[in-house]
Amino acid sequence: MTPLLAARGVTKAFGATVALDGLDLEVERGEFLVLVGASGCGKSTLLNLFAGFERPTSGEVLFDGERIRDVEPRCGMVFQNYALFEWLTVAENVSFGPRLRGRPDPARVSQLLQLVGVADFARHYPAQLSGGMRQRVALARTLANDPDVLLCDEPFAALDAMTRQVLQQELARIVEEERRTCVFITHSIDEALLLADRVAVLSARPGRVKQTLVNDLPRPRTAEMQLDDAFVARKRAIWASVQEEVLLHRGGDVRC
Amino acid sequence: MRSFPATLTPQRRLRYGIVGVVALLLVWWALTLPVFEEQVTHMERVATGTFDTGRDPRTGEEVRVERFDVVPRVETVRRALVNPPALATPTDTARRAWGLLTADRPNQPSLLAHVGRSTTRILLGFALSALIGVPLGVAMGLFPVLRAMLSPIVSFLRPLPSISWVPLTMIWLGADEKQKVAIVFLGTFSAALIYTVEATLRVHPDLIKAARNLGASENQVLWRVLLPAALPNIVSGLKVVMAIGWTCVISAEIVGSQEGLGALIWTSKETADTAAVFVGMASISVIVLLLDALFGLVERQLLPYLFLRETGR
Amino acid sequence: MRRRTLARALLAACALLPAAVFAACGGDAPQTTPDAGAGAARQRVVYAGSNWFGHAPVWAGIAHGIFEQAGFDVEARAFGSSTDRVTALETGTAQFASVGEVAMLEAMAQDRRGFYWIGNQDIAPGNEGLVAIRILRIEDLRGKRIAVNLNSSVHITLYELLKSKGLSIKTDVKLVHGADRAVVDLVRNGDADAGIIWEPYFSELRQLPGAVLLGRDSDTSIFKRFGTMTGPDMVCASKAWVDEDAQRAKRFFRAYFEAVRWCKEHPEELVQLIAERVGRPQEEVARAMANFVWLDGDYQFVAMSDSMLFAQAEYASQALLEMDLIQTLPDFRAWTRPDVLAR
DSSP states (O other): OOEEEEEEEEEEEETEEEEEEEEEEEETTTTTEEEEEESSSSHHHHHHHHHHHOOEEEEEEEEEEEEEOSOOTOOOOOOOOOOOOTTTTTTHHTTTHHHHHOOHHHHHHHHHHHHHOOOEEEEEEEEGOOOOHHHHHHHHHHHHHHOOEEESSSSTTTTTTTOOOOHHHHHHHHHHHOOOOOEEEEEEEHHHHHOSSSEEEESSSSSSSSEEEEEEEEEEEOOGGGSHHHHHHHHHHHHHHHHHHHHHOOOOOOHH | OOOOOOOHHHHHHHHHHHHHHHHHHHHHHHHHHHOOOEHHHEEEEEEEEEEEEETTTTTTTTEEEEEEEEEEEEEEEOOOOOOOOTOOHHHHHHHHHHHHHHHHHTTTTHHHHHHHHHHHHHHHHHHHHHHHHHHHHHHHHOOOOHHHHHHHHHHHHOOOOOOGGHHHHHHTTTTHHHHHHHHHHHHHHHHHHHHHHEEEEESSSHHHHHHTTTOOHHHIIIIIHHHHHHHHHHHHHHHHHHHHHHHHHHHHSSSOOSSSSSHHHHHHHTTHHHHHHHHHHHHHHHHHHHHHHHHHHHHHHHHHGGGGGOOOO | OOHHHHHHHHHHHHHEEEEEEEEHHGGGGGOOOOOOOOOOOOOOEEEEEEESGGGGHHHHHHHTTTHHHTEEEEEEOOOHOOOOOOOOHHHHHSEEEEEEEEHHHHHHHHHOOOOEEEEOEEOOTTEEEEEEEEESSSSTTOOOOEETTSSSHHHHHHHHHHHHHOOOOOTTTTTOOTHHHHHHHHHHTOOOOOOOOTTHHHHHHHHHEEEEEEEEEEGHHHHHHSSOSOOEEEEEEEHHHHHOOOHHHHHHHHHHHHHHHHHOOOOOHHHHHHHHTTTOOHHHHHHHHOOOEEOGGGGGHTTOOOOOOOOHHHHHHHHHEEEESSSSOOGGGBBBBTTSOOO
């Protein structure tokens, strides 16, 4: 079965800086893949390539076997800073995609608002919502376009610990309910283990897939699991791998 | 300083504000109160009964003209700390304000005519600046080549104060309404342009990415995302443009205009009518504040989301 | 430094700063030294005028040492409008000035008492004129726009010229204000159908295409009745300066009218002096000076009397009152000092 997303020998350079070098990665339909790695190792660049915002310097990026040529709406992106449209209400934000095509779908919109838990705030503006609520809206907006893949670039990094935990569980629930494919970037190994079917560790600049681990912890995953031995063992393994890269390439933040 | 910054409740602020204004009015009144007695020596003309003879320069004929002399006459006058024309008394100013409002002097426009004339000029100049500056600014924000080509010219034009445009505009357009509006335009255009360029460049790239990711075409990105996202900063830039425009109008009216608040102030100087100058200046302040408030109202209508606060959890 | 000491130091500095600024700006006032006769240090006197040829006596007096001999150091400054010069006299920025009669009467009507009307030095008719574009008679100016320097002599000239043909300046024409050259620009651009102004802009007006000369100040009833212009330039002095030392004022104005006499007795040299000073060709200056009649000290008694200027001033004041330029008739005799020029 062709993988839904594939990167074959992808190299991406920005001027003299090489972000990714000969990276190979495959994402299966329906799987939740989490990318972890040191800062500056190209995780966001990879996501931008999958979304079609950038094109690889060499190698190819494929969606369902076909080359990704331009911005790919079938790979819906969720941003760290929400990127909500401040001048539109919550409902208008969510229905943005459908309305672009001239086919507003109020039923689907309200269903999505229910799904992410912001139905009561449909007429509010993003400025009136907390960070957690805004990310829910952003998620609903992306889902309204019915993308095949969800690309998440550290979506919960800007939230406090409690909200983060709640949203992790929400996301896990939604992804499972809707049977979506998801590529998720995070710095938090705990988050990775809570959400992922598979974890890919990227090496430091230039980025390559260093290691992939299958995460077979049982679902549904709860916060308490973080204290189990099985969880800790897997965490130790991933952590060691990431630390190696961190120590190899101590450096400042670079466009990743 | 126990706590910084210290603040007051709105009611107390209002009260103290009123106290401040009343205190100023009292100081003004006290300064112009004629409480001092001064001995002033006048030289009074008196006929001497003697005559001068000589030739009339116009006709060359002999003439006889009575000779006058002066005798000092001491008079006690009342003076204030500050006398007209340096400061007009509050009552004179109020009376003059009423006179200007009701146009009590024939052949001289009423205060409202002056206000209307200045306001019309500034609104026209402002509209021209906005209608040309905003679209051009957005284009410059979007196209770096255009930006690179026009930036040096704009940087050169920006520091020029509106009054330095008076000579050129007078040569090109004379001293009519077109010239006054042109001064406002020339003095505000570069500001409108620069603020718009900045507003466009400050739109967060993630918003554009999100829009494209949701399937928006180039056109849709421009009209449905970029412009609405830049609008708050464009509007605040235009508020500044309006303020700049007022200084342009006043300086334009000083040269060659009979109607308008700037003209009122300047011609009042010619007749040492300090009260009218005060009224003119106060009118300028009032109008600017009113237009500002109006602008704020429009802002609240157009951009309600800027004024909301976090309520949802 | 402890905060208290710092605060006190700051307050002291703030208190001294305005004093320092004041002292620095005070340099404009004339430095008057006690008078000890001709051998003493020269008195500094500032004259507020402009570049019009009528100010020539001052230039001549400076150039030929007439003031110097009398013990005065005169500085001639070009200074704004006539009203600005009245203000200069009242505030002490200038000690004597040439003030247009209209501005002078208006200042008197506002009871501005800081100056004296000393005398009048020239009769120079024909230097102001009304020029229209393709309009052949004054009567045809009804309803038209006329560019005029409001509140000046040409304003009265226009009043007179219109009145002579039965037109009212208040209701029958539209006035557009223009300062000096602006009158020419307004007519040239078509913003006015006619313009009235003094030299050298009067000549420029006449050179516009289609220009028709409708009348000069020498055509007015004022000139016919009183033998002088509609709003001659008057010699005025600062009241404070004269009151401080009346003898000094007498000495000074004696010297001044000596300079006027020099102008009268040396017409060719005068033309040369003016041409050099204002940078205009000698022929132009000579033409303008051809009808100048200089009134030196011997004639002031006639000029400043009911038989000439006082009668003219009464008529002019009435005209200004009628035009709503003043609200009350000024008692202009109260501003005169007949003792200063007494022979």
